[in-house]
Amino acid sequence: MRRIALFIGTNLAVLLLLSIVCHLFGIDRMAAARGYGGMTGLLVYAAVFGMGGAFISLAMSKMIAKWSTHARVITQPQNETERWLVDTVRRHAQNAGIGMPEVAIYEAPEMNAFATGMTRNSALVAVSSGLLQQMDREQVGAVLGHEIGHVANGDMVTLTLIQGVLNTLVILAARIVGQLVDSWLSGGRNDNRGGGGIGYFVVVMVLQVVFGLFASIIVAAFSRWREFRADTAGAQFAGRGAMISALQRLKGNHGESTLPQTIAAFGISGPLTDGLKRLFMSHPPLDERIAALQNAS
Template sequence: MRRIALFIATNIAVLLLLSIVCHLLGIDAMAAERGYGGMTGLLVFAAVFGMGGAFVSLAMSKWIAKRSTGARVIEQPANETERWLVDTVRRHAQAAGIGMPEVAIYDAPEMNAFATGMSRDKALVAVSSGLLQQMDREQVGAVLGHEIGHVANGDMVTLTLIQGVLNTLVILASRIVGRVVDSWLSGGRDNRGGGIGYFVSVMVLQVVFGLFASMIVAAFSRWREYRADAAGATFAGRGAMISALQRLKVNHGESTLPTIMAAFGISGPLAAGIQRLFMSHPPLDERIAALQSGAAR
């Protein structure tokens, strides 16, 4: 649950940081004084910060992934395992109709893998050393198929679009409500510069609205895992994908993937009750059951 909380907190912290920077630089107050140029101006203001931040993160995703995990890209295979790994990714990529991704290995004890990148033809697929050591090749091939499925489905771009739109709505809604609260606290006076009531309201509302936005992002993230599992089953065989997921169940403890990359791993932390709404991955048992039943997701 700690990683789920950190993931949510990171998203909200980015929004809060943007708001504080805008406040300190006077951008928010200047825009408020001018009435944001009407609703259209407010929407543009929110979209620039909401969508802009999401797409900057996407553009930097491969660089961040390499730096944060210490992933080593295989330029020239140094041994038979690396050669097999590159050949398997190439075979899956060709079957999916996408460009050949960069292939990398990062040092971590748990079985994990992730894919990221700004487009289907310029992606990165990385696997942990623990995955290579603890899974057989049939299972690793299925995991690689799962990751290629994420790339082929455009999940990174779609997730960024959803996050950007939700960030925009959070910024927009918090400022609209913040203006109402500030006007009420100031006795109806037209305080276009934005008083303390406005600033505090925006901070609080961004946290509240950000929590709801995180639920929506997490719901999409869980849904995309079922689609990627189906892709892994297509590329490597249903039995191999089920076997890989069953093998993942022996993973114990927290993932060593950095918080910013946690949603992109092959599996994620579990939670119970209302906390399930913030899970980035469905429980492995549910994913296995979906493959066994052949249910479309």
């Protein structure tokens, strides 16, 4: 539950922080005073902050991933395992028709891997030391195929676009409703040229939390769907049996993942939960993923 709360909180914190900064520095009021208070201006304002924040995060994703996991990029393989790892990623990348990603290893006890990057031709694929130690090469090759599938499918960019559009809609909807409520509270005397009163500010803050929760559900749903697609890619590049075997081996993971929350959704597996909390899961259950591969024609 802690990781789910952090996942939701990260998205909401960005929106709340932007709103507070805009309010404190009078950006809302300046925009309204200059005639940007109409629907078109509000939409542009929401898009700049909603899409801008998402793409800034994407542009920094590789740097943040390397820094937060202390991943060591393999520039010159130091042993046979590293040479095999780089060669396998290169082969999968060539088969997928994408540029050669950076390949890295990070120290972690659990079996995990992730891919991130701004474009399909400038990605990073990283594997944990635990994955290399606890899986055979056939299984590791399938995991690498899964991660290359994410890159080839453009999942990082698509996820960013979805998050950006939803952030924009959250900002837009919260302010429209906030203006209506503030106008009602003021008896229609507030024309919003001053940026709205306290009622407007409170309503916007609350609604961004509420709407942000619904946005997180949509993002999580797409994240789960893309895992099935990446599994299919892993089966294509390394063989269906190898991909199924790798997913079955992943069931041997115990405890919380050590991946930082900023990139946890990019890992090959995620935490399981039940009830309403399933709506916020970034990964579908491993049993469902295995069944999907077994039933694929």
